[in-house]
Amino acid sequence: MKDFMLIFIGVDYAEMELSPEEIQGRAQSWMTWQEKMEKQGVLKGGNALQSDLKRINGPDRTITDRASTEIKEIIGGYYLVQAENIERAIGIAQDYPDYDLGGKVEVRELMYYN
Template sequence: MKDFMFIFRGPSYEELQLSPEEVQANMQEWYNWVNQLSAKQVYVGGEPLLPGGKVLQGSKTVVTDGPFAEGKELVGGYFIVKAESLEAATEMAKGFPDFDRNGSVEVREIMKME
């Protein structure tokens, strides 16, 4: 089995103006998905990311506040999962609970450094 990273993008709960009850219901969807992946023994780990941060770039290493993505889309978190192939990992990613909230998942294989 290979390791894959799911990178989650989308608007924040504040931008979506979700009520506390909607946030709780959404979090339950996430817990259910993690439990499903865990039951199949393919979930390695993952965490949400706080919205603030810093971006470093350029040969003179300019540091700016960020990260800033196009529009209102930001990287909100990640999972590491085990799968036989990119296609199998992509199939797993279809359980992402925020597709209907304008979210997206990038699926990437993790390169092993020997």
Template sequence: MAEYLVLIYENENDYKNAGPNVYTEVMEAHGRFSEKYGAELKGGNALHHADTATTIRGDVVTDGPFVESKEILGGYYVIEAADLDHALEIAKAVPARFGGVEVRPVMVFDGS
């Protein structure tokens, strides 16, 4: 089994403009996802809004995210899957109402 990072990118403004029930619906969808794939989930978290980000390039620190983008990294899951196809099957079920997800294998180092 290998580990994969599932990055959730969404448009934060869509949440701000949505009705009050949307956040509840999305959180319930994440709960259902966690229940269904609990055995494969190794961790995950939501992130605060992008306006709380701080970016460091070299020794320069700036407020906010570095990249201007419509979709912002809003959370992630670490999953364990047999292979990339299995990881993609799981990732397709990740709630991302206002965007999409990116799946990347986690590097394993042999310790040397």
């Protein structure tokens, strides 16, 4: 088995002005997907990410604040999953709940140095 990161790229629900009911529905879709992966034994972990961030810019390493309003697409979170190959990891990502909002999933295999 290999480890893959599913990186969620999309827009902030708050910026989309979704209603509380719509946000609750989205949260339920996320929970359903997570439970499915847990039952399949493929989910290793993951988290949502805050939309505001600090960026360290090289080579002088200046630090800038980046608010989500300045970014066209934000990384909203990630899951770590196990799969036999990248095709299976892509299959796991098919249930991502925000495709209909223009969201994207980047699937990347983790590299381990032994």
